[in-house]
Amino acid sequence: MVKTNVKIGGLELKNPVLTASGTFGYGLEFADFVDLDKLGGFIVKGTTLNAREGNPYPRSAETPLGMLNAVGLQNKGVEYFAQNIYPQLKDLDTNVIVNVSGACIEDYVACAERVAALDKIPAIELNISCPNVKQGGMAFGVQPQSAAEVVAAVRKAYPKTLIVKLSPNVTDITEIARAVEGAGADSVSLINTLLGMAIDSEKRRPILSTITGGMSGPAVKPIALRMVWQVAKAVKIPVVGIGGITTGKDAIEFLLAGASAIEVGTANFMNPAVTGEIVDYIEDYLVRHNMSSVDELIGALQV
Amino acid sequence: MKKYLADLTIIEVQKLNASCVLLTMTDDKALPQCRPGQFAELRVDETPTVMLRRPISIHSFDASKNEIGFLVQVVGDGTRWLASLAKGDKVNVLLPLGNGFTLPEDNGARLLLVGGGVGSAPLYGLAQELVKRGNDFAILIGARSEKDLYRRTEFEALGRVEYTTEDGSLGEKGYVTNHSLLNEKFDYIYTCGPKPMMMAVAKYAREKGIPCEASLENKMACGLGACLCCVEDTTEGHRCVCTDGPVFSIEELKW
Numbered sequence: 288m289v290k291t292n293v294k295i296g297g298l299e300l301k302n303p304v305l306t307a308s309g310t311f312g313y314g315l316e317f318a319d320f321v322d323l324d325k326l327g328g329f330i331v332k333g334t335t336l337n338a339r340e341g342n343p344y345p346r347s348a349e350t351p352l353g354m355l356n357a358v359g360l361q362n363k364g365v366e367y368f369a370q371n372i373y374p375q376l377k378d379l380d381t382n383v384i385v386n387v388s389g390a391c392i393e394d395y396v397a398c399a400e401r402v403a404a405l406d407k408i409p410a411i412e413l414n415i416s417c418p419n420v421k422q423g424g425m426a427f428g429v430q431p432q433s434a435a436e437v438v439a440a441v442r443k444a445y446p447k448t449l450i451v452k453l454s455p456n457v458t459d460i461t462e463i464a465r466a467v468e469g470a471g472a473d474s475v476s477l478i479n480t481l482l483g484m485a486i487d488s489e490k491r492r493p494i495l496s497t498i499t500g501g502m503s504g505p506a507v508k509p510i511a512l513r514m515v516w517q518v519a520k521a522v523k524i525p526v527v528g529i530g531g532i533t534t535g536k537d538a539i540e541f542l543l544a545g546a547s548a549i550e551v552g553t554a555n556f557m558n559p560a561v562t563g564e565i566v567d568y569i570e571d572y573l574v575r576h577n578m579s580s581v582d583e584l585i586g587a588l589q590v
Numbered sequence: 591m592k593k594y595l596a597d598l599t600i601i602e603v604q605k606l607n608a609s610c611v612l613l614t615m616t617d618d619k620a621l622p623q624c625r626p627g628q629f630a631e632l633r634v635d636e637t638p639t640v641m642l643r644r645p646i647s648i649h650s651f652d653a654s655k656n657e658i659g660f661l662v663q664v665v666g667d668g669t670r671w672l673a674s675l676a677k678g679d680k681v682n683v684l685l686p687l688g689n690g691f692t693l694p695e696d697n698g699a700r701l702l703l704v705g706g707g708v709g710s711a712p713l714y715g716l717a718q719e720l721v722k723r724g725n726d727f728a729i730l731i732g733a734r735s736e737k738d739l740y741r742r743t744e745f746e747a748l749g750r751v752e753y754t755t756e757d758g759s760l761g762e763k764g765y766v767t768n769h770s771l772l773n774e775k776f777d778y779i780y781t782c783g784p785k786p787m788m789m790a791v792a793k794y795a796r797e798k799g800i801p802c803e804a805s806l807e808n809k810m811a812c813g814l815g816a817c818l819c820c821v822e823d824t825t826e827g828h829r830c831v832c833t834d835g836p837v838f839s840i841e842e843l844k845w
Contacts, residue, residue, distance in 0.1 A: 312816030316833075319593045332818075340828050347811055347819035351639045354811065358818045361828055504641055556642055556812040557633070559684065560595055 289573040290580035291566075293327070293547050295525050296448040296473025298410045300327035300382060300548055303581060304538065304566050307529050307552030308333055308386035308412060308452075309358065310503075311562075313372050314379070320559040325566055327548060328382030330412050331372070335388050336398040338364040342419060348485035348494040353504030353531075354553060355483050357497040359419045360388055365401045377407040386452070388414040392440045399445040409447055413438065413472075416454030416479035418501045425479075428454040431466035442471035450527060453477040453518075460514050461521035468522045476527035476550060477518060478511045504553040505531045512544050519545025519586060533557065535568020542569075545586040593687065593814070594622050597680045601657070606740045609664045610708060611673045612649065615681065616656050624651040624658065625690035626716035627782075627805055627837045631813040632660070632672060633682035640668040643684065645810050645832070647712040647782070658685075661711040661740060687813050688836045691716050691780055691803055694725060699777040701727035704766050704791050706783020707738055712805055713782055714741060717748040728752065728774075732766035732787065735759045767794050776800055792840040802840045806831045 291302040306329040311317060314329045323329065341361025348355045362368075368385070376383045385402045389395035395413065402411055415428035415437055427437045438451055451467045453460055455478035464475050480501025485494040493499075511530020519526045528546030532538055533554040541549045554561045573581060598615035605611050631643035650659035662672045675681065691712075694701060701720065703713045710731045720727050729751045733739045736759035745751045752771045753761025762769050767790045781791040782805035795802035808831040810820035815833035822831050824842045829835070 309818070310812075310816060312814065316812075316814045316816045320595055332816075341818065341821070344821050344823065344828075345809055346821065347809055347817070349640070349642050352641050354642065356811075356817065356819060361818050361821070553641075553811075556817060558595075559812070559814060 289570055289578065290582070291570060291573070293581060293585070295450065295527065295548055296410070298382060298448040302327045302566050302569060303542065303546075303548040304562055304569070305384070305527065305548055305550045306330055306555060306562060307550040308414065310552040310555045313376065314383070315375060317555065317559050317562075321563040324380040325563055326381050328384055330384045330386050330550065331368070332362055333360045333386045333388045333414055333417065334362050334365050334368050334398060334402070335360055336365055336394045336401075338362065338367065343496040345494060345496055346500075348500070350483070350485060350502065350504075351506060353502055353506035355485055355495060355500035355502050356480070357419045357495045357500035359497070360417060365398045369401060369405060373405050373408070377405075382409055383407065384410045384412055384450070386412045386414050388417055388420070390420070392437050395437055396440050396444045399441045403445050403447060410450060411445060411447070412450040412452050412476055413441055414452050414479070416452050418454070418456060418480055418482045418499070419497065425454050425456060428463060429457050431462050434463050435466040435470040438467045438470035438472050448473045450474040450476050452479055454479050455510060455514055456482045461517050464518045464522050468524050472524060474525045474527055475518060475522065476529055478507070478514050478530045481507055481510065503531070505533050507531045508537060512540060515541055515546050516544040516588070532565075533561070535565045535572065538565050538569060539572055539584065542581065542584045543586070543588040545588070547585050591686065592622065593684065595682065595684050598658070598683045600675055600677055600679045600681065603675065603677055606661075607737055610740055611662050612741070613660045613662060613672065613675065613681075615658050615660070615683070621651075621653070621656055621658055622686055623653060624648050624686040626719045627690035627712050628686040628688045629712075629836060630660070630683050630685035630687060634668040634671050635682075637667050637671045640671065642811050643813065644668045644672065645687070645807070645813060647805070647836075648686065648715055649711045650715050650718060661708060663708040684813060687832060689834070691805070691837050693719065693723065694778055696777070697723065697725060699725070700775065701725055702771070702776040702779045703727060703729045704779060704781040704783070705729070705731045706766065706787040707733050708740065709783030709787075709807070710740070710745075711782070713780065714745060716780060717745065721748050728771060730754070730766050730769055730771050732783070765790065767791060778802070781805070789845045792843065792845045795840060803837050804840055804843065805836045806838060807836065
C-alpha cells in the first residue's frame with residue numbers, strides 16, 4: 288500500500304490532487320463524474336465579501352491548447368456561500384478550501400474572517416492574482432510589498448491554513464513568493480492565469496468583452512512548471528503547482544519540480560472525470576516505480 | 591438530473607449538404623432519457639487547435655431504438671472534425687445537459703415553433719414530442735436560401751411546416767417575423783436560431799402577449815455551470831446558459 292498523503296501547512300491531504308478555483312464550481316457540479324471524497328480536496332470558486340456580477344459576456348475564447356477567460360469573480364458573496372453552499376459541502380470526507388478575493392485589504396480580511404468561522408473549511412486560498420478585476424486582485428500580487436501587506440493582514444485574522452495564489456504576470460515570481468512567505472503564508476499556489484488576448488480578425492474586434500483575459504490550459508504548462516521549480520527552490524513553505532495539468536503524467540512532473548500538491552483546472556472542462564483519473568495515476572506511478580510514499584517524488588527531479 | 595459521460599458509437603452519418611451532417615449515435619448501455627431542448631458536449635479528438643468540447647443540441651432522441659441524433663454544422667476545426675467522422679467511430683459525449691423546453695400543460699394550446707437555419711435542430715425533437723402528446727402546432731423555419739434548410743422531409747412528416755428564405759428560393763421571401771403564418775393565433779412560441787432572429791421573434795411575442803421560450807447558444811466551456819463563461823444577462827443577473835438554460839422564457843431575458 289503506497290502512501291499518497293501530503294501536508295500543506297496544517298492541512299492534511301489524502302493525496303496531492305486538488306482542483307483550481309473557478310474550474311470546479313462548488314464540487315457538486317462534478318459529483319456525477321468523480322467521487323469527491325477521493326480527492327485531496329477542492330477549491331471552490333473565487334469568493335468575495337459582497338456579491339459580484341462579474342464581467343459582461345463574452346467571457347471566454349478558445350486558443351490552441353488553451354483558453355482565455357474574463358469571468359471577473361462572479362459570485363454571490365461569502366454570506367451566501369456560508370448559508371447556502373457550505374451546508375451541502377460540510378459533510379464531505381475531503382478538504383473544501385475557499386478561494387478568497389477582494390478589492391481592498393479590509394474586504395480580504397472580512398471575507399477570510401467569515402470563512403474562518405466555518406468549522407469544516409480547513410484552509411483558504413488567498414487570490415492576489417486575478418487578472419480580471421479592475422480593483423484589487425492581481426494589483427496586490429504584482430508588487431512584493433502590497434502582496435506582503437494583504438497577506439499579513441489576513442494572517443492576523445485567519446488562524447487556519449493560508450495558501451496564497453500567485454500571479455505569473457510579474458518580472459520575478461520568487462520575489463513575491465518570498466514576500467508572502469515572510470508575511471506568514473503557510474503555502475503558495477501557482478500559477479494563476481497569464482494575461483492574454485484574442486482578436487476576431489473578421490470582425491476586427493477583441494473576442495473578450497474586457498479585451499484582455501487570463502490564459503490557462505495545456506499551453507501554459509511549461510511556464511507553470513518553470514515557475515514552480517523556481518519558487519520551490521526559493522521558499523521553505525510548501526508549493527501547490529497549477530497550470531495546464533491535464534493528465535496524471537503532468538501531475539507527476541509538477542511534483543518532481545517541487546510541488547507538494549497540484550490543482551487541476553481547465554482540464555475539468557475537457558474531461559469532468561479527470562481528477563479521479565489523476566489520483567489513480569499517481570498511485571499506479573508510485574507502485575510502478577517501487578516508491579512507498581508520494582514524499583519521495585516531491586522535488587525529486589534529478590538535474 | 592444525473593449526467594453521463596460515455597463513448598457513443600456512430601451508427602449513421604447523413605451528409606445534409608456541404609457544411610452540415612446528421613450524426614446518429616447509440617451505446618451498448620441504455621442512453622439517459624433526454625428532453626427536447628437539452629444538449630450534449632461532444633469531445634473533439636485528434637485536432638490540436640481544439641481543446642474544449644463542442645456543445646451540440648439534441649436533434650432527436652429515440653429511447654426505444656436507443657438512438658440520439660446531432661445536427662452538426664461546420665463552423666470551425668472542432669465541428670469539421672465531428673463532421674468528418676464515419677459510421678463505427680466513437681465520440682465521447684457528456685449528456686444530457688441544460689433544462690430543455692417547457693412542454694405545454696394545456697393540451698388544447700396552439701403552438702408555434704420558429705427556427706432559423708441550423709438553429710432549427712432542437713425543434714425537431716420538440717416536434718416529435720408534441721406529436722406524441724397530440725399537441726396542435728405549426729413549424730416556421732427561416733434560412734438564407736433553400737440550400738440552407740435541413741431535414742425538410744422529416745420536419746414535414748411531423749406536421750405543418752412553413753418556410754421563409756431571404757432570397758425567396760423557397761416559401762415566402764424575407765424573415766420569419768414577416769411570414770403570413772404569424773397572422774394566425776398562437777398560444778405559445780418556441781424559438782431557436784441566430785440571436786437577431788430570436789430577438790425579433792421575442793419582440794413579436796411581447797407585442798402579441800404570447801408566452802415565448804428561446805434557446806440560446808452562448809459560447810461555453812464546461813457545460814456544467816462551473817466556469818461561468820456562457821452567462822446571459824437576465825432579469826436576475828448573469829445566469830449560465832448551460833445549466834439555467836439553454837432555454838429561457840423571454841420574460842427572463844433583457845432583449
